[in-house]
Amino acid sequence: MGLGAYVLWGALPIYFRALEPAGPVEIVAQRAAWSLVFCLGILAFTAGLRTLRPVLREPRTLGLVALAGTFIVANWLVYIYGVDTGRTIDAALGYFINPIATVLLAVVVLRERLRPAQWVACGLGVVAVAVIAVGYGELPWISLCLAGCFGLYGLVKNRIGRTVDALPGLAAETAVLFPAAVGYLVYLEAMGAGTFGDGAQHSLLLVLSGPITASPLLLFSAAARRLPLSVIGMLQYAAPLLQLAVGVLLFHEPMPPERLAGFVIVWVAIAVLTVDGLRNRQRLARRTA
Template structure:
């Protein structure tokens, strides 16, 4: 396979991952009558079983060698697992409260949160464009808070929880699929305990079979995009992955406005425009400069 075809394959698989993440709100809307805590408990259990099957098939005799982690890594994975479950819980709750637009905002600001965390925890140096982009995004978020009368908690929680999740995982250096396996494994007993205690209280509304089928599929909704993402990440540059990541929140935003009639006020327009401009500055401008540099060097 040539480098070009390898990259095309990677782009196609990467786009598939982000499209699946982007349309996830439609799936969870089908479970709107089920409490978000119940959905997440099922998501943890089924994701673990599917990851177990996937890793067993992929690694075969090397399975136990591949999933081995140290005690310190296990403790850190418990922390990262808690962060990702918080992210899932807020996301599902917000979707089923008619706040899909807020979730898209959260994932739009996540790359900017990552830059901020890199500055604080890794002493990354910011160029003028990045500084301006961060200030613009901060001003846009603050403006939205004033406009709606309260801080945009959903977006901030999603952006920062996923940002800190990425920070913990970056420090760990554990393979993504193995990390998610242990994160779900460590949370499976609490999830099963919750479902056992909650079962006598919560009953499905006459569509038990459909709901149970959808709850099982929540594991696939978790695992399949991640598998696609990991395959794509091996074939693509980080800059290309960074560019593709805006597909998911864009799709979610369009779904919120066009299909679920969420209100996109003038205040939202101003705030989103500021954040989109910030994302263009940190994503497209460096890529454009790199392309110009390569073109210049090619003519020498």
């Protein structure tokens, strides 16, 4: 289930390319709208609609859910824009950088103290971005936006706590976004700029963006309850690795030396974080034994 979740996430660039000529904003709106429909359908089928009531009735939780929805939509928009404009590799880099961004957010927002190895990993992440920026003459803004948005999304979900499960959480997030998403889609159709209805296959693919969005999350949620956190931490790199492979092998995006050097530095940073996390977990286990 864990591998299934990350393989689906890793293959998303292929799916989004198949949604052309729909633009990034239209795809995000369709994705939000059909995700809600799919989530509500699953909740109704499993008699889980009652799990939505505490989320929607509690003002603080609802506010945090709305904020999480804003960050995840920004993440979706930048990601789809990157895929549509031939920057899938930059998108993959963003998800490699994400663990480093999460550590930095823990310092800046939560005032957590980092271990020396974590500082080393963060420094390597900054060096990697600098190498790519110097090589290209501009910041890899797609990578940074994706890492930042998803890191902030994770931070907000952390503040919500474990009181909201994955499926009702996604349903609540998309419910908050649903009016704006449908309003935008109606506007597109009224202006004659929408692509829904441009062929049965294209329309079906847009509808399926809901299940495609929710299914990996459900698989991940099921796997996370059964696997050690260390295994989940290792699995998370399967998705950007697949995205990188799709960008290079299927979309034939360039991988010049400066971009490759940036990736290698990021991978070293990830290795430092992973080894430090495993050692820290072993130390904690020995103390509590």
